[in-house]
Amino acid sequence: MDFPILTLKICVVFLALTPAENTQSWDTARKFSSENVCSRICKNENVSFLQLYCVENDLELDGHCCKNRTKPVALDIIGIDLRGCNLSDIKEPISSMLSTLIILSIEENPLNQLKDSDFHGLTEMRYLSLPPTFQCPGGSEAWSYINKTNMSIICNNQVDLCSVHNVTCPSNSFCNNTAPGLYECDCKPGYYGYKCLRKGNFPTVQFSIGLAVSTVVISIFLWIFQRRHVKKNL
Amino acid sequence: MRRKVTFYHLFVFILTFLSYSFFHAARKTFSNVKSTISEEWTPTFNNETVNTTKPYALWNKRHLFENDKDAEIFLGVLDATFLISYAVGLYISGMVGDRLDMRKVLAFGMCSSALSIFIFGCVLEWVHFYNKYVYVTVWVCNGLLQSTGWPTVVAVMGNWFGHTSRGLVLGLWSACASVGNIMGAFMVSSVLDYGYDYAFLFTSSILFGGGFIILFGLVSTPTEVGLKENSNGEFIKSYNIDTSRTTFIQDDADVDLTDQADAPLIEDSDIDISEVKVEIKAISFCQALLLPGVILYSLSYAFLKLVNYSFFFWLPFYLVASFNWKATLADQISIWYDVGGIIGGTIAGVVSDLCKHRAVVVVPMLILSIPALFVYGNSSGVYSMNAFLMGVTGFFIGGVANLISAAISADLGQQGPIKGNNKALATVTGIVDGTGSVGAAIGQILVPVIQTKLGWKSVFIFFMITIFLTTVCVFPIFIREIRTIKSQFTYRWNIGLQRKSLLEDNNIEQISDQTESEDIQ
Numbered sequence: 002m003d004f005p006i007l008t009l010k011i012c013v014v015f016l017a018l019t020p021a022e023n024t025q026s027w028d029t030a031r032k033f034s035s036e037n038v039c040s041r042i043c044k045n046e047n048v049s050f051l052q053l054y055c056v057e058n059d060l061e062l063d064g065h066c067c068k069n070r071t072k073p074v075a076l077d078i079i080g081i082d083l084r085g086c087n088l089s090d091i092k093e094p095i096s097s098m099l100s101t102l103i104i105l106s107i108e109e110n111p112l113n114q115l116k117d118s119d120f121h122g123l124t125e126m127r128y129l130s131l132p133p134t135f136q137c138p139g140g141s142e143a144w145s146y147i148n149k150t151n152m153s154i155i156c157n158n159q160v161d162l163c164s165v166h167n168v169t170c171p172s173n174s175f176c177n178n179t180a181p182g183l184y185e186c187d188c189k190p191g192y193y194g195y196k197c198l199r200k201g202n203f204p205t206v207q208f209s210i211g212l213a214v215s216t217v218v219i220s221i222f223l224w225i226f227q228r229r230h231v232k233k234n235l
Numbered sequence: 236m237r238r239k240v241t242f243y244h245l246f247v248f249i250l251t252f253l254s255y256s257f258f259h260a261a262r263k264t265f266s267n268v269k270s271t272i273s274e275e276w277t278p279t280f281n282n283e284t285v286n287t288t289k290p291y292a293l294w295n296k297r298h299l300f301e302n303d304k305d306a307e308i309f310l311g312v313l314d315a316t317f318l319i320s321y322a323v324g325l326y327i328s329g330m331v332g333d334r335l336d337m338r339k340v341l342a343f344g345m346c347s348s349a350l351s352i353f354i355f356g357c358v359l360e361w362v363h364f365y366n367k368y369v370y371v372t373v374w375v376c377n378g379l380l381q382s383t384g385w386p387t388v389v390a391v392m393g394n395w396f397g398h399t400s401r402g403l404v405l406g407l408w409s410a411c412a413s414v415g416n417i418m419g420a421f422m423v424s425s426v427l428d429y430g431y432d433y434a435f436l437f438t439s440s441i442l443f444g445g446g447f448i449i450l451f452g453l454v455s456t457p458t459e460v461g462l463k464e465n466s467n468g469e470f471i472k473s474y475n476i477d478t479s480r481t482t483f484i485q486d487d488a489d490v491d492l493t494d495q496a497d498a499p500l501i502e503d504s505d506i507d508i509s510e511v512k513v514e515i516k517a518i519s520f521c522q523a524l525l526l527p528g529v530i531l532y533s534l535s536y537a538f539l540k541l542v543n544y545s546f547f548f549w550l551p552f553y554l555v556a557s558f559n560w561k562a563t564l565a566d567q568i569s570i571w572y573d574v575g576g577i578i579g580g581t582i583a584g585v586v587s588d589l590c591k592h593r594a595v596v597v598v599p600m601l602i603l604s605i606p607a608l609f610v611y612g613n614s615s616g617v618y619s620m621n622a623f624l625m626g627v628t629g630f631f632i633g634g635v636a637n638l639i640s641a642a643i644s645a646d647l648g649q650q651g652p653i654k655g656n657n658k659a660l661a662t663v664t665g666i667v668d669g670t671g672s673v674g675a676a677i678g679q680i681l682v683p684v685i686q687t688k689l690g691w692k693s694v695f696i697f698f699m700i701t702i703f704l705t706t707v708c709v710f711p712i713f714i715r716e717i718r719t720i721k722s723q724f725t726y727r728w729n730i731g732l733q734r735k736s737l738l739e740d741n742n743i744e745q746i747s748d749q750t751e752s753e754d755i756q
Binding site: 170171183184185186187188194195196197198199200201202203205208209212213215216219220221222223224226227228230231232 | 242243246250271274275279288289290293294296297426428429430433436437440441444447448450451452453454459460461
């Protein structure tokens, strides 16, 4: 058989066998831009919390994204409804909107294991709904209110762990919330190195050149005035 | 051209002064960066609000020591090993300095010490290789190399500054150690923000540059430039001496050296010099040890340096523990001790120059230091009072220490049997300072033990007892000098105290001996 014909047959068989959902998973594998995500076709007929919130707060609803016009040309995505989008992984869709996302709904998705690190950067998030089999990232101490229903688990109002725990970071560092349930002590601006002990940069090059030059000059000067008169008695 | 002090003297003073200051500045760097270094070696300590500080790589990655107590113990170990290798090195360096060209020994010591400090503080940090055994090994090498400093600089100064002005000049010159400490403290504080490795870089590279300058600029003995000191203490350019006849094999490792005969002979006439060749060898360790006064002064210096070093070192701890002073304030007050020591050393030097005897000044000062210590130990925590008493104590204890380690060592190395032989100065200085360092090392171990078991009052009593032992060691020399002085003066009720002239000497000595023996009977 011809090789091209063979590959064509294999493709046809493959396409015939795969259920309709899998074709959509091809889409998820592609890199998402925010426009793609917002205009994706997902199976979520019910009116979502996001839609209610968006309308209530007079924000722009675009597909299943809620956007806030902060500047004339910039649109921040503050909420996204990804229910029924057949996602197995959430990193890709939300990677471009981490710092501004307030609302995220991802229930009714065949999600794989979710790690806390997947939510890294979502420090503004106030409403997170997950499939009911999952836990809120960071556990119950990271959220003010957790509501479990048959359809989903809703994590409400992320807690500012830095202030709640009254964290005192070591000197030259400050407390920084990095993700729901996670915080760290980062070096204050200007400080760097292990334990933020270092500040500024030693002018090594200038110092070395200055020292070398002055050493040579002084040595020559002293040799002329001192050791030149030494009698080598042999 | 006859001159007592030439430009050579000025440069030798400045160069040796700065050379030893740089040594001390490099040494002081370690003490001043101790807290920073122990932070770099340990993970972060957890306080009540935080279990472990994140991120891990920023706060907990280093595990050379698990906590700051362990790091502190190791830093103490480093201190102790440095002191021991420094003491051992002093004995060796003195001998080496007398046998090889002192300038080269000093330059080599400065440059290689700088290199070892650079490795210790910079290289190991920049490649992030933290290993206890490497640290100890490098620091031991540093101790051995740093020991080349003191014997050589004192010997060079002893070569240039004769017996008559030695006390004053060396008293002032002894300030080099304190100046070095201040210099080191300043250098470290100015770059510590960039990291402790830059503090080490700064001081070690200055030390290296200094070694280079010493190699090219130091004239270690007057004879190198053809100057000879005559009996009046003046330096004459020996034009009429056929210097080409002098076999001046300073660069050889050969121990037997042939040199010109003593100055007086040359001065008087043009003798055929080849007939008057004197073999001058560098003296051996045992010969140096058996010189009159060396053992006594070495032992006394061991006791004295114990008090001197321990007092200086543990003072900040005492002030913080007893009076709750801030650590920086307590560190500052040690400067008053240094200042007192310099003034005391200079005055003691001047007075002993005038009396032409050293022990007669040493013993009274030591005796006076005992009440000074007592008063200080019972003083309050008021800063001004404390600083003043600190200065007074430093005047007596530090002053004597400066005198013994510099002027007296130089005297011991140029006396009686070896007068005119320059090849004993460094050896003797090495012996005296080496024994002193052993005493200091013992003190470092004893003081914390006494303090934890018996308290600070007992530490002061311990110091007073040690000073008493110092006095005991010098006492025989003191008695001998008193006798010599007594025999040079007469007292008549109608004339008063009079110096005996040389003519009357014999007669009156007999009479005064008779009267003395009558008195004793």
